[in-house]
Amino acid sequence: MWEDFFSVQIFFIILRETLESAIIVSVLLSFLKQNFGSEDPKTYKSLQFQIWFGALLGMLICLAIGGAMIAIFYFLGNDLWSLAERIWEGVFSIISAVIISIMGLALLRINHLQTKWKSKLGRSFTLKNLDDIIIGDTDVAQLSRVGKIRYKVKLFTERHALALLPFITTMREGLEAVVFIGGIGVSQPFTSFPLAILAGGATGFFVGWIMYRGGNKMQLQYFLILSTAFLYLVASGLMSRGVWFLELERYVQLCDGQDMSEVGSGPGSYDVSNSVWHVNCCNGLTDGGWMLLNALVGWTNSATYGSVISYIAFWLFIVASLKVRLFRERNGYLPFIPFSWQRRRIRKQIGILKRAIATADDQYSEVNSEGRPSLTQQTETTVSGNEIEDGERDTLLS
Template structure:
């Protein structure tokens, strides 16, 4: 349940912050007349996200077992790709999110009502679709036959809405960059479990082999129906008898992704190359200047 709560909190808070920034900017600049089209865009985005999630849940029930597993595994992997991109993107832009949204809103205000609706829709819609897909994949992966996974998501989203309102009222101030770094790291761990589960689905659909090749089996020590087995499954999507392929994919994703995510911003190879290039250019310019 905690893993699903974290997803709802993290994804919901991103959308809540976007809404808060848009609304607060319009109010502070005296453009309350633009609030209605912005809320219209937000409402349409939320509606489409809910419809997308419902389509995933109810549409997949009409398929055969193998087709369900193939769809579920494929969408789980897609969800992991999207959420991985999202946590890295938010890590880079958390400090400049307000300025970026203000710039887009200024351009929309100059264009007209339709542009305001589109701006709000795109800003919230992307978060909504990503959230719907990842929530569906995570709830499916951690489902234990109860409503606890879905309840965790709902509680996380409710907490995110409350925090968004408190941010807007100025009652809460936190270091967003640090918050998204910590929650992003935990979300990478959750995503690794979803990825492993997606691979298992593809194996059950007979799209991938190795279903009978178990890496280990600790079902006797960690029964899936025990409180600690349920806790591990809810938090980490832990499976007591994973296949070799599942464990391999889980490790190959988690270790490098988490290491890269937790590394200091600006320490990547591309940044070092750019810095070295700039240094070389300065040296060449100095060598060409006769006064040097």
């Protein structure tokens, strides 16, 4: 079957991790082109080499570590698999649903990640001389031995930030993908890995190239929404199927270890006392195209109370999570959580916003010949009109 050669879950895992790395690399390359492309071609080529070198080095190290981890995890899991197949299937399906749910929320924020990284890197790229990144009149000779080491490390990291950032990012995202694949892929044949990994990586790189070439942001957002919606369909099916396998294991134990689902459909193949519906066809474990629906959306011809309730509960949780995140995006805080608990996160958001405004303000001031207020002044005026209490705002901004 096609499941032996292509894993939908692994495809989306690789796509998500590749997209995040592609965003960072594309943002770095875009800033380079804007700030050094025409004014200083030599510096532009040198820094461009740093970016690609760091990204490729991180990828190579990730492949080496990840390949060993997957091999050990896969063969270990494969040996243990035969001892309790239905329990493993159920547990890993539920874990996969949780992992995919978390990734789906992150996938929806990929456009926001682009703005975040631009604001972080904006100041560094406005410096025409890379040596200016080191601020202050530090007398290295007067530093202690530890101080000298720290100063040299700081100097190295700041001068080679364009290589270190993609290096760390690609390695971290790659190792995350390895962990996710280990959790999801242990229940799938190893032959389903290569094509899914190649397809997910190629799609992610293609989207990154579109972003670098100035692709329409709204079109990218639609792509992310559709991908996340499909991802949640898969995750909801995994959650329901995981609970179904655990309930099947309980029924098998009641039947003295005989897997009654293997006899097909009909009387005796399912637990009548725990059945919501059962049809004598369309078996998601044995019948052709229905196996595809079982793999993608968790279809079963013999639903149990647990599988149906878990499916509904999953969607209620996703809807509630998205509603909460939407409120926080629009208002900047959560009304039912003490403000003091949210102060650190809000300060971080304000810092990102200030850096983004400072970067844009430089460009704005060049064309502002009518004496209009700067973007920073406009933003402060807008923020002062928000509904946050004066005392809370002063405490937050202090």
